[in-house]
Amino acid sequence: MEDSIKSQIVEAKRQLRRDKDRLRTAFHELDDAMKAEADKIQATVAAGRPCIPELDYAAIRNGAVSDDTRAEIRQRGAVVIRGVFERARTEDWNEELSNYITENGYYEKEVEKRGLDKYFSGLASGRPQIFGIYWSKPQVMIRQSETMADTKRFLNRLWQVDGPGGQEFDPDNDYTYADRTRRREPGDKTLGLSPHMDSGSYERWTDPAFQKIYQSVFAGDWRSYDPWNASQRTKTKEFPSPAVCSMFRTFQGWTGLTPQGPNDGTLQLVPIANGIAYMLLRALQDDVFEDDLCGALPGRALGASREWHPSLMEGLVSIPTVEPGDTVWWHPDIIHAVEDEHHGAGYSNVVYVGASPRCEKNAVYARLQAQAFLEGRSAPDFAPEDYEIDFNGRATLDDLTDLGRAQMGL
Numbered sequence: 396m397e398d399s400i401k402s403q404i405v406e407a408k409r410q411l412r413r414d415k416d417r418l419r420t421a422f423h424e425l426d427d428a429m430k431a432e433a434d435k436i437q438a439t440v441a442a443g444r445p446c447i448p449e450l451d452y453a454a455i456r457n458g459a460v461s462d463d464t465r466a467e468i469r470q471r472g473a474v475v476i477r478g479v480f481e482r483a484r485t486e487d488w489n490e491e492l493s494n495y496i497t498e499n500g501y502y503e504k505e506v507e508k509r510g511l512d513k514y515f516s517g518l519a520s521g522r523p524q525i526f527g528i529y530w531s532k533p534q535v536m537i538r539q540s541e542t543m544a545d546t547k548r549f550l551n552r553l554w555q556v557d558g559p560g561g562q563e564f565d566p567d568n569d570y571t572y573a574d575r576t577r578r579r580e581p582g583d584k585t586l587g588l589s590p591h592m593d594s595g596s597y598e599r600w601t602d603p604a605f606q607k608i609y610q611s612v613f614a615g616d617w618r619s620y621d622p623w624n625a626s627q628r629t630k631t632k633e634f635p636s637p638a639v640c641s642m643f644r645t646f647q648g649w650t651g652l653t654p655q656g657p658n659d660g661t662l663q664l665v666p667i668a669n670g671i672a673y674m675l676l677r678a679l680q681d682d683v684f685e686d687d688l689c690g691a692l693p694g695r696a697l698g699a700s701r702e703w704h705p706s707l708m709e710g711l712v713s714i715p716t717v718e719p720g721d722t723v724w725w726h727p728d729i730i731h732a733v734e735d736e737h738h739g740a741g742y743s744n745v746v747y748v749g750a751s752p753r754c755e756k757n758a759v760y761a762r763l764q765a766q767a768f769l770e771g772r773s774a775p776d777f778a779p780e781d782y783e784i785d786f787n788g789r790a791t792l793d794d795l796t797d798l799g800r801a802q803m804g805l
């Protein structure tokens with residue numbers, strides 16, 4: 396780690412740790428609260444009940460989501476919204492995306508780009524599982540669909556967006572964030588991701604906007620911290636890196652293209668919305684070195700571990716089985732992981748689509764992204780592999796609806 400970042404960390408910790416006794420007491424209380432929360436989650440799993448809230452898209456469309464369900468989503472920081480797309484239509488998209496990838500020679504090009512001298516080795520693990528594909532028609536159709544727009548409005552409105560300086564973001568309109576697609580084959584062992592959160596690592600302690608967001612936690616008053624208060628959320632400055640999302644997302648998420656559930660090499664979550672408070676206070680305890688934040692590194696995801704965060708890790712659970720057209724969503728401060736091995740029988744495929752509402756931060760990125768779309772290049776946050784420049788069947792301006800154009804800032 397660069398010395399300048401180390402000194403930022405030392406300085407931030409010096410300021411944040413003025414009242415060490417208070418932070419120690421607060422952390423112990425929080426540790427007990429998180430253990431109780433994790434126990435509740437595991438008891439729910441043991442009883443065979445869903446520990447991640449679920450609802451049907453129809454309830455959103457009909458304005459029939461209960462306050463209890465909203466409260467539960469705010470508590471868990473995650474939700475499965477089923478039936479955003481019809482199953483048959485989603486299965487067609489899955490097929491179409493597969494054809495787009497193979498007919499345009501993605502696998503051969505991928506081997507060339509890796510500099511390998513032979514066609515993929517025949518081992519399942521030699522083939523890519525995440526594709527640098529952003530502009531296939533199925534992805535564009537999913538992003539610009541009206542049902543997806545309704546879903547995002549519902550999610551954005553779980554946040555409290557009005558602050559003293561006006562709205563932090565527009566909950567009813569969004570910019571698209573073009574992301575990749577995962578197509579994970581049975582038996583794959585290459586794609587596991589250890590528990591982490593995205594959208595900021597050491598910045599969560601050092602950046603002035605993050606310090607305001609987590610003000611009450613840093614003051615030891617973690618009970619007053621509200622994960623859903625949007626104030627300052629679009630003002631944070633992240634360390635630039637290909638692993639970091641340049642847009643503010645109210646929720647990360649994906650749309651399932653195939654059925655997938657526990658042991659199918661898919662998503663796990665620690666569904667505790669204020670778990671971030673534990674991560675923040677843990678790093679400010681006496682047993683962590685002055686230039687260390689429990690291993691937080693610039694430009695990388697913020698890792699959670701059994702070593703530093705055992706009470707939170709007890710709450711790690713797999714998502715329930717989802718069907719084609721169902722969607723999964725989690726707050727940007729939720730710890731998540733991808734199972735190491737795919738033990739299931741079918742592909743587990745998803746299209747990543749998060750909720751990225753209109754705000755100045757997202758407008759800046761949307762302008763760069765629109766240019767990449769028009770030229771068929773990779774989206775600007777990602778490695779410039781530019782696979783799709785000469786792909787047949789790529790989505791173009793003509794494929795965008797009015798909503799789709801607005802979402803692209805075009």
Ligand SMILES: [Fe+2]
Pocket residue numbers: 591592593696731
């Ligand atoms: Fe992630």
